[in-house]
Amino acid sequence: MQVTETLNEGLKRSYTITVPAADLDAKVNEKLAEAQPEVELKGFRKGKVPMGLLKKQFGPRILGDAMQDAIDGAMKDHFESTGDRPALQPKVEMQGGENWKEGDDVVVEMSYEALPEIPEVDLSKLKLEKLIVKADDKAVAEALENLAKSAKNFEDKKKGTKAKDGDQVVIDFVGKIDGEAFEGGAGEDYPLEIGSGSFIPGFEEQLVGVKAGDEVAVKVSFPDEYGAKHLAGKEAVFDCTVKAVKGPKPAEIDDELAKQFGAESLEALKGQISERLEAEYAGASRSVMKRALLDELDKMVKFDLPPSLVETEAGQIAHQLWHDENPDHEGHDHPEIKPTEEHKSLAERRVRLGLLLAEIGRKKEVEVTDAEMTQAVMNQARQYPGQERAFFEFVQKNPQMQQQLRAPIFEDKVVDLIVEGAKVTEKEVSKDKLQKAVEALDEI
Structure with missing residues (x-):
């Protein structure tokens, strides 16, 4: 040979x-x-x-x-x-x-x-800043108010008050098709929040303006794809008796509210909120520091890039940005999208950093474990309720999908490893300053 x-x-x-x-x-x-x-x-x-x-x-x-x-x-x-x-x-x-x-x-x-020869990088020379945000009393109070609104109660409105969007009406109802009551179409003392979308389309809107004591015939059509096949696509009339009209009232911020959310007391709930907020701040701070790290690495290394990788990446960037700018166009039957010099420049950065991180990970023997992959697949499968098993099978048979799930895990592990060896200084800042730093990431 x-x-x-x-x-x-x-x-x-x-x-x-x-x-x-x-x-x-x-x-x-x-x-x-x-x-x-x-x-x-x-x-x-x-x-x-x-x-x-x-x-x-x-x-x-x-x-x-x-x-x-x-x-x-x-x-x-x-x-x-x-x-x-x-x-x-x-x-x-x-x-x-x-x-x-x-x-x-x-x-x-x-x-x-061929993949290029990637130069060694002295990671110990990296200097990074980690933004620290504490969950102050104002942020915790704001979160508590939002919880109270989500746990709202309803109280009777003044007699004769007309129901509006967001109010709750307590009704008795009987549904009929062609004058005959149908199974499962009746209820008594049912509390229905107008605008909640819990009833079939068109039902709740017809209760706007009703008062306690009113009797209303609500005319609707069941959707063609309705779960009960004997009702799908049928026209129905619901004879409703309005027994009460109630307005929303935020729950009191007290121990009872805390128990609704699984905490023993209001103080315990505040502690949980504080931990959750600081975890969110830490995640945002990590994103800001990761961008700073990638910027520094990009300045430290220069090497030849495989043209095919750059071309492919530039095409993907151009395609994604086109769809971001044209959100109503879901398919791919659009004009040819040609990458610009700006797309190519961004592609070169991504390819260069991707190759560098891959090389660092290879030399440091970074691996994605089976448990980490399983967790990633489970997280992704939650986006397809009822089809989780089919999604698992799809991933098992699709090496490209496996790589798509593995790549971000690998990159994050390499980034964490680099951060461990870098000189990191902590800086306490306000929530607003952290928010501005996060927003700036999208502008680059």
Whole structure:
């Protein structure tokens, strides 16, 4: 077998791999000899089938396997001997194509872009600032008020007051289709918040303006996709008696409110809120520090980039930004989107930092554990309620999806490792200042 270099320009590489016909024939004979003792054919005892007949019967298939094995082996040996790591899957083309026949040498052209030599970075020279925000009394009080609003109660309104959006009406109702009551269409003393969307579309809106004591015929149509098939698409009339109209009243901020949210007392609830807020602040602070870290790393290293990676990344950036600017266009039947110089510049930064972090992680032996992958898949599966099992199976069969889930975990682990070795100073700031720093991330 012979491997001849035909191109070595920058990161671009091309080689001609020649597998002599004699080598292939020897490989076929070797595989047939290994299989012969177990082969049975009509008219021959097991293991006694002549080699010539075996070759005629199984030779073409084994020849194809031998060719693939020879080429794969040549590529493996090449990458081990040169130390090259291809940026993308190498392009492999067989010369001769359909004109090739048994007895000819196999000649293959292999081309790829090699990953660049990535320089060492002295991570101990990195200086980072970590923004610290404490959950002050004002922030905790604001969070408590929001909880009280979400746990609102309703109290009777003045007699004769008309119901409005956000009010609660207590009703008795009977639903009928073609004048006949249907199963599951009746209720008594039902508390319905107008605007909650808990009843079928069009129902709640017809109760705006009613008063206690009113009797109202609410006319609606069940949606075509309604869960109960015998009701789907049908027109119905609900005879409603309004028994009370109530207005919302935020819950009192006291121990009872705390118990509604699983805390033993108001003070315990405040402590939980404080911890949650500081965890949110810490997450935002990490995002700000990560951007600063990437900015510093980008200044510290420069190396050649595989053009194909940059081109692919620029295309993805341009495509994503186009859809961000055209949110109503959900499909991909749009005009060709050509990356600009700005897209290319951003792509170069992403590729450079991605390769650098990957190299640091490789040298530091950073790995994504099975448990971390399982957790990532579970988090993603929650976006598809009722289809979690199907999503798990999809991920198991899709290496590309697995890589999409693994990549951010790997990157975060590498970033954490770098931060551990950097000089980090803490700076206490206000919530507003942290918020401005987070908003600035989207402007870059």
